[in-house]
Amino acid sequence: MTCYEVVVIGGGPAGLAAAISAYENGCRSILLIERDKKLGGILNQCIHNGFGLHTFKEELTGPEYADRYSRRFYETGADLMLQTTVLDISEDKVIRAINEKDGLVTVKAKAIVLSMGCRERSRGALNIPGTRPAGVYSAGTAQKLVNIDGKMPGKKVVILGSGDIGLIMARRMTLEGAKVLAVVELMPYSGGLKRNIVQCLEDFDIPLYLSHTVTKVEGENRVEAVTVSEVDENRKPIQGTEIRYECDTLLLSCGLIPENELTQGLGASMNKVTNGPVVDSDLETSIPGVFACGNVLHVHDLVDFVSEEASDAGRNAAMYAAAEPRYKVKTKIPVKFSKEIRYTVPSSVVLAGISEDIKLRFRVGNIYRYKKVTALAGDRVLAKKIRKVMTPGEMEEIVLPIGKLKDIKGALEITITVEDND
């Protein structure tokens, strides 16, 4: 069986950055396994601009961003298996994968980086009443059809969900000649970036209905109409508010779920809020030597943060494989947070042997204005920041400086609080 120091699973932006970083941190035995025939993951179908503002200080399209990282990956000379799907991983880090050329492949790793990305919530998971005709697509599937295969899924479209993929597809379908009748959002706010609301909807006079949902789909073989209703504060449809749209296509953009079958098969502890594995500040899961980053860990809206997080995971994997003692026995200080916050990644902090600041990423559950976010260890303030606005659609972060962390040995927990700033 072939052995590698570090095996990276998934060749999207997270996997690429992790493999590059493992190399930059001295590892010379790296394998990257990717299911698709091309590196870059979801970025290959995201042909719009808006990627890499933080990393490259310019606005790239998805394929351009993927290309920059792919080229750097190829320069490392690391091993690559394309069109190879990982089937399972055992606790002693034996990876079984399959491809057409070699059939079943098994490799052993000292350290593993999980970077399988996420997939879209399907209609089954959403429970929309009515028939199940053709013409109902997830927004990501439609994006692939239009941008990669050059095919249009339909001419008159209603979009359920105002996440970024839905907004981007509203513009894309309009440019390709379709009529987008409405974007319908269950929540009282959009989960998408403001910029996308303006440039994808307002630019083309596409109406956005907040606190609305699709209550009926009609059509025998193909979608013929959908009914949209307003919802009350408990998200229940309100009788008498129905609007019926004749259309041939319904796109669903209702959120992403990390792709964690492999992680669960491995027996790693999972976080119920993110649907990703629980990790400490080394991005190490509950299984020693298995690290996670990118959308498989928690859903990101900006690829720059994916690359940054993945770099950390790759560095930690390389150091683990090189048998750095700090990974042997870990004291994990749990991170607790107040009710405004839905989750933090990481969910615990390891202090021994740290060499850098620790970045905590989190999401809030509602829109909050003029708040002070504080990170505390007991009554000691580790970091503080003032936010004019925080929304569920945008990931937040707070940096715990290494200087402060060195003084809190023995702390029992770290707490993140959100308070009014007055």
Next chain:
Amino acid sequence: MTKKELTCIGCPMGCEIEVMLEDDGRIASVTGNTCRRGDVYARKEIEAPRRIVTSTIKVTGSLEGASCVSCKTETDIPKEKIFDVISELKGTSLPCPVKIGDIVLSNAAGTGVDVIATSNVR
């Protein structure tokens, strides 16, 4: 005087900005923005809104079986030209291979801006 309302995209605050226009179209006032970026944004949006356009263009003779390649306007173009650029792109196709940065349509819709490829297709 006429009033125009817009949403600043400068940051997640998303300030609702009101722009008052004189009868001759000049901007009389900009209000509702929290910081200067909002003012700059609103003036540009009213006077000369511009966008980068991204789309795809058909390719022929691809060894990997691709039917199109992704592309973008090299810089932003006047917003009202978006559909003109798209329809010129629809009427065009080009032979493979295509590399990132290759010009796929020059001087798109008379804007003086080229459309360039954003992915590699063999």
